[in-house]
Amino acid sequence: MSICERLDGIPLALEMAATRVRALGVHEVAARLDDRFRLLAAGARGAPERQRTLRAVIDWSWSLLGDQERAVLRRLAVHAGGCTLAAAEEVCAAGDLDPATVVDLLARLVDCSLVVVSDDQDGPRYRLLESVTAYCVERLSEAGELEALRRGHREYYTRMAERAEPHLRGHGQRQWLRRLDLESANLRAALESAARSGAGDLALRLVNALTWYWYLRGRISEAERLLAMALSAGQGGSDAEVAKATAWLGGIRLLLGGGAAHFAAHFAALQPYERVDDPGGRARMEWFLGSHTYGIGDPSRSADLIDRALATFGSLGDRWGTAAALSSRSFHAKLRGDFGAVRQDSERSLELFRDLGDQWGQIQAMTPLATEAEVLGDYERAARLHRDGLRMAEDLGLWREVSFKLAGLGRIALLMRDYPKARQFHERARRLAVEQSDTFGEQFAEIGLGMGARREGDLDTAQAHLRSVLDLHRRMGYEPGLPALILAELGFIAEHRGQADTATALQLDGFAAAEATGDPRAVALALEGLAGARLLAGRPVHAARLLGAAAAARRSVGVPLPQGERLDVDRIAAGAVEAIGETRFAAEFAVGGGLLPADAIK
Template sequence: MAGETVRVVHPLPTAEAVRLFAARAAAASPGFALDAANSAAVEVICRRLDGLPLALELAATRVRALGVHELAERLGDRFRVLTGGHHGAPARQQTLRAVIDWSWELLTEPERIVLRRLAAHVDGCTLQAAEAVCAGDGVAREDVLGLLARLVDRSLVVMAETPTGVRYRLLESVAAYATERLHDTKDHEAVQGRHLTYYTELAEQAQPLLHGPGQHRWLRRLDAESANLRAALESAVRRGAARAALRLVRALPWYWLLRGRMGEARRALETALTAEGPAPVSLRAEVRGLRDGFALLAGGPEPLTARAERAYAEAGRTPASHIPPPAPSRHATAPYKFTAYEEISDPVSRARLRWFHAYALAYIGEVATSEELTDQALAAFREHGDDWGVAAAFGQRALHDLFRGDMPALARDSEYSVRLFRELGDGWGELQTSIPRAVLAEINGEYAEVAEILRDGLRIAEELGLSSEVSFRLSGLGRLALLTKDWDRARELHEKARRLAVEQGFAFGEIYAEIGLAMGARRAGDLDAAESYLHRVREWYLRSSSDPANPLILAELGFVAELRGDQAAARDLHLQGLAIARFSSDPRALALALEGLAGAFVLANRPATAARLLGAAAAARETAGAPLPHAERGDVDRITTAATTALGEAAFRAAFTEGTEEPVDELVTCLTTT
């Protein structure tokens, strides 16, 4: 009527819903009171009943018989549980089903069709999704919007403005009711099929757009549809639609990787591979390869310690001899090998899978195989004009350069990669090249540049919502604070990074932050805290085989032992680190182990040997083009001072010079046999 206005009655906010429920429960069950023991269960009840006052009142009448914890558990069967309203209330208010039945009976048939088909969605949908899934057999596509509007007016559908646009969702109780109605109809399978088709096509539409300037928008779009994507996969497997299931998961790995959802990716890919029904050989091979890549990221097939011991055995030595094995060849055979690349028909998809395996293998320390696959992928990217692939391959090469201590190549490859990624507008790509560039700047003592690179990376990661990358950058800034001896700031940044990683279930980010906490604790003089962190980190590395950091952990434990005066433990730990450093061919890790050994030999009253080791370490750093910056010389200066005091300046310089000229294998052999 003229002059009337529409007043929307929203579900109660959680706090108000809790107060209403508590009051009604106390009336129905004398002695009930909201307290710390039951407040969480009450909040679950209020949330699952969407804050609907009548539903809360019905639930409150069941507290006397069930208690709040059991009631919360039984809401999956809410229509059986929420019965028996207040005496004297109308029949339509006596049970939750009667409440919704009454609203259902007021709907037209097209409105009922749209309402029950909306229940195929999980956690809401866009208008485009509603039109794709709800139209057909009784409802024209162009009528869906009008029918949705009428359902919104009847408070059966909630319309919400979100950062990704307008979404429509059903309250949980309405969704449960509509799902029952949908399953009672003949078009249930057809609706599920349209839902699967729509979300598979959405994932495939998003896939290439996650590699460029639309990355942020499409990440948020897929975030909003995560529940629907999972439901679509479950539907495909249940229907025996292998091809659809495999298409869906093939389109999502980059989304999962960017969001750090390694476990979800692995589970989804494995689930899709179990789907029955026909599927192209090429598609199935690609999904197997993607599954293997995420499995590698979740933990390698063999820890470095085992590989190092195998190398000792092949060299006719034993680990106890502490003689470092020869460095592995650049194209050494790794325990993991994927044999189905050639089954993948599309050459770009084949090359990208090789790159992905290279990325994963580098993460677990299989650097030689990672380099080989990167070279193969790069050749294919260039042949087929895949600019993103070329940028990614050069970014991967920069990481290899870092592992090998090849600083000139690191500078060259990382700069080329970041330039290509910037031209493509790919924020993630810029982030990947920022870490090698920051390390290079740190090695050169250019700490202002390090800070600028890390802060730029932090800004990009926060803008894109990449929590795992945010955690890494916070830890990087924490490392920088260590170099300026700002122990409190370093601890604050590393703790923040650790908490964020824990929240995301990002184990490597948590460990990376704890390494920083350990380094800070040792430098601040808290050896017990440092050792506690380091033992936890070392255990994680032994399980997960993320090899490049192992020499650092052993070195830090060795320095802790040395500072406590435990010469034997310090010597043993640094010799272990030296063996792994020689195996990984990283001259900076080699130098760190030699510097640690020097400290152990000072404790053993062998200052001349310590001076030789310091000379060998300096030569290794010079060879890598990475002399130790002033801010990182704390341990070396302490050990140098002790050795010089014991020997005198002239004798120290003579022994130091001898060490710079002596082959490391001969030096260590001499040390371990005398």
């Protein structure tokens, strides 16, 4: 099948390949197709001269063309994966043809079956068969045009990427994502050509224009590789382009596994901006780094970057930057348990993103709003927000976001105790994350699978899921809420198994992790988990006090435990009441409500 595809189904070429298969085997023939004209140099002896070799077949067609047709045909070969009419008119004209004549020349080449045309939403798209491409690259070299055409090609696609970049944040987002998808091969070829030729200025301009596209598409490893390549491509890039690419690379590497130990290196990625007078560009990079260092080490460092960026965006009137920074700031408000600020920042962010037409931004702003609804027990609203985000993500083809939205819907199903539905959503989310090589998305889905498995009584499966997630978070130094949640869940598993000492140790570790984040809700969960461990250890009075302290922690931020999350608390409270009676339980619960969390655990 590979041989057939690479020879474009040309009957004579396939016949010649078949004769070589008898001597070389299929795999060797496929491996040698890069040198196809040497490989397929012997056809049927009785055939006409023009049909005896693959080169002769194309030579004959070439001989029938006029000079201008030959020029356009060979120049098309510089494109990878085809091109639009506009690209053909500019690149193939190459300074010695009238661009207005290119369309007629293309039409004649299509009639000769040397060029393949397909219809696209943006107009016709032209491409060469692979064998014709190989032939025309040789002709380009013979004409002394190859390097000039490659230069024209990379300049054209650099300008295209720069024209596309602002549209990726507005009403044209869907259209330009699709256009860049279609031109991925050309953009990659242009970048590699720039790097090989030492055109550092073009390489940097191109990666800086494309990194947001790669980010939206979840192509993080590709972004890291190509940013590093552009930064090492040679001299010529301006200080502003170097600063931007360096900062992008620092943020992208965070996504690939940067933890607290590497924070200083990622923060240093902003240093080149000290030599550049570009406050808007610096603010966008501060926001990007700040939003992706959320929870890595000291959360104040992330918050400071976001706050600085937000102030700059406001002074410059940058509405997109303001919307992005408000959305990121809302996550810090969630960490503090300040759900009034969560709603205020997220709703303003959502309003701005809607006005700008940025659906990716709307998805980001909806996420903390869905979390707020979940915390308040408004599961219908939370599910609606997740479904709206899912619809937008699917429409744009943002598959990482689709995975997170599916996991969000799984979380709501879990809280509504529809465990089969929750498992279905989380499995879909995990499969999609694996397909996208999205480690964080995979682990997020795995948390839901682990929580669901515990509630269904499958403790071994639950532990396997949660241990996997915990190991990843420890390696990455990722701290907000999730490790405390995972430790609490593992503690509950140990409690269900009757392992009081193990449960106590896990819940104490979870308490320490929760206190480090400053999230009162995470602290409350750890206290509730420890109450279960103390009850199992024969200390129902302490369990009652811990439950009282947990309830007080939740009240301190105005978000009492909603019904969907009461399963463990109600179970532990019932056990304590059974052991010491309702009156004593109520008294000890009240005592716990007056204690600081750190005192309550003693």
